Amino acid sequence: MDNPPDLIAHPDLAPRAERIRVSHLCVSYHGAVALHEVSLRVNAGSICGLVGTNGAGKSTLFKALMGFVRPSQGDISINGLPLRQALRRQAVAYVPQMESVDWNFPIHVANVVMMGRYGGMNLLRIPSRDDHRAVRESLERVELWPLRHRQIGELSGGQRKRAFLARALAQGSSVLLLDEPFAGVDIRTERLMIELFQQFRAEGRSLLISTHDLSHITGFCDEVVLINKTVLAYGDTSEVFTEENLARTFGGSPAQLLTSPGLEPRLEPGRQPWRSEP
Numbered sequence: 001m002d003n004p005p006d007l008i009a010h011p012d013l014a015p016r017a018e019r020i021r022v023s024h025l026c027v028s029y030h031g032a033v034a035l036h037e038v039s040l041r042v043n044a045g046s047i048c049g050l051v052g053t054n055g056a057g058k059s060t061l062f063k064a065l066m067g068f069v070r071p072s073q074g075d076i077s078i079n080g081l082p083l084r085q086a087l088r089r090q091a092v093a094y095v096p097q098m099e100s101v102d103w104n105f106p107i108h109v110a111n112v113v114m115m116g117r118y119g120g121m122n123l124l125r126i127p128s129r130d131d132h133r134a135v136r137e138s139l140e141r142v143e144l145w146p147l148r149h150r151q152i153g154e155l156s157g158g159q160r161k162r163a164f165l166a167r168a169l170a171q172g173s174s175v176l177l178l179d180e181p182f183a184g185v186d187i188r189t190e191r192l193m194i195e196l197f198q199q200f201r202a203e204g205r206s207l208l209i210s211t212h213d214l215s216h217i218t219g220f221c222d223e224v225v226l227i228n229k230t231v232l233a234y235g236d237t238s239e240v241f242t243e244e245n246l247a248r249t250f251g252g253s254p255a256q257l258l259t260s261p262g263l264e265p266r267l268e269p270g271r272q273p274w275r276s277e278p
């Protein structure tokens with residue numbers, strides 16, 4: 001790539017504990033580049049938004065962070081540990097983009113959530129009382145306990161997302177990866193999720209969340225990564241989430257981006273995107 005990534009470093013990186021570190025990550029699918037020289041860090045107790053166009057490589061980054069795709073180059077560490085070791089310790093929980101899940105898989109909601117506990121079990125996978133308690137608490141937190149015996153494919157879209165969130169909760173990981181968790185959920189579920197995310201942050205966990213709704217970034221993300229195969233900018237939301245950087249991310253001039261023909265302007269031209277509308 002001609003232009004190196006224009007990284008904007010987080011001013012507080014050094015003194016704070018680092019949860020996720022990605023260095024010079026490259027991923028290709030059958031020779032086609034999906035991620036090139038991606039470098040970023042997410043600190044402890046931080047919610048980091050991941051923003052980019054369709055096909056920008058957001059899901060690929062999540063899959064690389066879960067060890068599901070093999071990078072051609074680069075390193076990933078979680079809590080200072082190499083990725084494999086961190087994954088073995090269940091340090092990372094993942095809520096996938098819902099299109100990538102096989103909903104016909106015959107499994108009950110409670111068992112989906114119990115899967116979050118497998119890492120701490122022996123080979124026979126016989127759940128302990130603590131495991132059952134964690135599953136119950138997680139399902140209650142996402143308000144799905146009454147539906148625990150349903151087959152996962154029999155849930156609505158928003159309920160499925162909550163089931164996967166409960167699995168992540170039951171896992172008790174310090175890093176949560178959420179690939180478009182808000183797509184297709186109603187306003188009540190969205191609020192429930194945002195509250196949960198803020199609680200996770202208060203507990204010192206770190207969250208990387210992809211979203212196409214830019215108001216989420218201004219609403220509750222401390223940091224943001226703007227991505228288009230490579231990292232265009234990342235750092236504090238207030239510094240990085242500018243009209244210019246959004247225009248670089250989505251193409252076109254800032255004015256075009258904010259007033260696309262046929263679309264309601266999402267932001268008034270000249271207004272900084274992180275300021276809330278009056």
Ligand SMILES: Nc1ncnc2c1ncn2[C@@H]1O[C@H](COP(=O)(O)OP(=O)(O)OP(=O)(O)O)[C@@H](O)[C@H]1O
Pocket residue numbers: 029030033034052053054055056057058059060061097
């Ligand atoms: N399994 C695969 N095999 C081949 N190419 C793939 C595969 N998965 C993704 N890609 C390609 O890699 C690129 C990045 O895809 P990715 O799913 O990471 O994008 P994304 O940012 O998550 O997009 P969206 O917002 O639509 O979810 C795209 O060009 C996509 O077509």
Ligand SMILES: [Mg+2]
Pocket residue numbers: 058059060097179
């Ligand atoms: Mg995706």
